[in-house]
Amino acid sequence: MIFFESTIFWRKKVGVTKPKSAKTFGKKEFAYFLFLIIMCLSFIIWYGFGISTQRLEDTTVTMDLYEERLKMNLESTLTDSHLVERERNKLLMAIEERIVAFLYQIPDFSYIGSLETYLKYRPQLLEQFPSAVPLEKGNYSVTSNYGIRVHPISDKEKKHYGIDLATARGKYVYSAASGTILNILFSKKGYGTHIIIKHRFGFETLYGHLNKVLVRKGQTVKQHEMIGAVGRTGSSTGYHLHYEILKNGNKIDPILSFNLKKNIYSHLIKSNTIKDGVE
Numbered sequence: 001m002i003f004f005e006s007t008i009f010w011r012k013k014v015g016v017t018k019p020k021s022a023k024t025f026g027k028k029e030f031a032y033f034l035f036l037i038i039m040c041l042s043f044i045i046w047y048g049f050g051i052s053t054q055r056l057e058d059t060t061v062t063m064d065l066y067e068e069r070l071k072m073n074l075e076s077t078l079t080d081s082h083l084v085e086r087e088r089n090k091l092l093m094a095i096e097e098r099i100v101a102f103l104y105q106i107p108d109f110s111y112i113g114s115l116e117t118y119l120k121y122r123p124q125l126l127e128q129f130p131s132a133v134p135l136e137k138g139n140y141s142v143t144s145n146y147g148i149r150v151h152p153i154s155d156k157e158k159k160h161y162g163i164d165l166a167t168a169r170g171k172y173v174y175s176a177a178s179g180t181i182l183n184i185l186f187s188k189k190g191y192g193t194h195i196i197i198k199h200r201f202g203f204e205t206l207y208g209h210l211n212k213v214l215v216r217k218g219q220t221v222k223q224h225e226m227i228g229a230v231g232r233t234g235s236s237t238g239y240h241l242h243y244e245i246l247k248n249g250n251k252i253d254p255i256l257s258f259n260l261k262k263n264i265y266s267h268l269i270k271s272n273t274i275k276d277g278v279e
């Protein structure tokens, strides 16, 4: 208070009035304000991202350790089978406690490896996220992979966000996992007639260039349920399925999901539980 009073006193004394240009919120103030907002936002983004990456790394280490201990438990030569079994149940319970959060956090399939031993015990979990080819077994060929490619129509280099599976016209397309039909879109360009399915753990799948749709928006589907038929609608040179997987909003390489179910089931300890999928 004393300070302000003294400046008023000095202004009066030297005859300085409040400058005309001193607006309450001028360009300078605005720039300063903007700078502060940008600083705050970048701090939040950077810090938030740092935390989530750190959390993912920590959980991955924990999951890897559980995987290792579970493997050791399975290979144990201890004669006290009761003790081994109790230890195994404890490990499985501990993984189950963390698994949902872990599956939501992971950015792609490269992290699934640390769950393989666990999934042998809980293979039904594989039905909840993309883990199989959405076409009939042995009835397709991969004609274009995920990554940079020269577009067959425009002849320009373009990133291909999915995988192309060539097969005959009208071949049925199956849902890669259980989920809900998020959208069915009909376009003359791009994906043509396509279906988008929402799954658990932040996964979505897209099936493009279809000539038939057998589901409706909002419908729930099971893994391997028929959803449509292969066509060449949109920008397509031949009959094929353009298949995409999205994880937490980002398009990821679907190839790692193709053998997931097959691998887990073929390694099952009890052979009588092996099921025959469409992959």
Ligand SMILES: [Zn+2]
Pocket (backbone or CB within 6 Å): 144, 160, 162, 163, 164, 241, 242, 243
């Ligand atoms: Zn494609």
